[in-house]
Amino acid sequence: MDFDYENLAQRWDILLDKLARIFGKRPEDLNAVLFLIGVQELGKGHRFFTKEEKQDLMHIAICKVLSFSGVYALEGIDQDGWPHWKALRPLPFINTVEQEKLLKAHVLLYFEQEVFNS
Secondary structure, three states: OOOOOOOHHHHHHHHHHHHHHHHOOOOOOHHHHHHHHHHHHHOOOOOOOOHHHHHHHHHHHHHHHHHHHOOEEEEEEOOOOOEEEEEOOOOOOOOHHHHHHHHHHHHHHHHHHHHOOO
């Protein structure tokens, strides 16, 4: 899947501004946006989450957004309502700057296809 990395910073700022209008606060960084996606995908609304649950929510978000490129597929939902993902193929080895770009591009795709397009 090809992504428009040229306009990534501009599109990211636009997304953060939209989220600020929705939530009343601009997310600080990629991790904050991933947390929001995780909460959305869990579908249980906003509540207190333990540190471990927050890590799990971030994992859910990463799997969800990378599923657009066929890296992960939803395996199922457990008895507590938490989604579980299966890795279909490994991610290429890239440095942290490129990882962040890759995740941001997938997050933008998630919001374009799943949130703002519905």
